[in-house]
Amino acid sequence: AGAKYNAAYLNPIENVSKYTSVTSKALNLGTYGSDLSFTSMFDQTQESMYYLRCANKLASGLGISGAFNESTTSRLESNLQNRDSLLNIISDSYWTTDAYLKDNGQPGVSALIVAGGWIEGLYIGTQIAKTTQNKEVITRIGEQKLSLENLIGLLESYKADNAGIVAILNSLTELNALYTNVSAPNKSTEASTDKKNNVTTLDNGSTFELTPEQLKAISDKVSDIRNKIIQ
DSSP states (O other), X not given: OOOOOOGGGSOOGGGGGGOOSXXXXXXXXXXXXXXXXXXXXXXXXXXXXXXXXXXXXXXXXXXXXXXXXXXXXXXXXXXXXXXXXXXXHHHHHHHHHHHXXXXXXXXXXXHHHHHHHHHHHHHHHHHHHHHHOOHHHHHHHHHHHHHHHHHHHHHHTTTTTOHHHHHHHHHHHHHHHHTTTOOOOOOOOEEEEETTTTEEEEEOOOOOOOOHHHHHHHHHHHHHHHHHHHO
């Protein structure tokens, strides 16, 4: 997309000491996870280690051991030249976190981590869109209408058990309202068949399109939500 690494997109590592409540720790564990992925994608080795430490501190504060420990650090350091491996290791760490929280009766906390990571990812995407005006990135931002609906559904299922979910859920519902008129124009459907595997795929070629006004509204809203999370 022509994007360049920009540390200004990320939650400063100095902020990690601010997060003392379970809700803020969980949301920012997700935030730092997206930042960690971003630094890894752009081969920012030292910054990746910093963000890994932030994730480890927040995970430890939530009572989660093993997800971001020295073993994870060693695995990352051994795969610094392999971007796909780095992202897989980060993903594995969050799956471990998710499993731990669910096994210990805290699925709502896991949902907050997912929310924090999703919001940070969308925030970074909108910042990249501003600087590059890349149409594919803007399309991806439009496509988040679908994942946002799923995220809201996830949070709705746990709001009765976790008071911290209500505020972020309200914010995401407001963001969702901005996506109401975002749609994929209907196009003719084409079928392609993989004869070897006997699989037929239907594709109508539809993509979610954003007007400049919609993009600005979504960008401003997600920036507002994100800044409240990291403050």
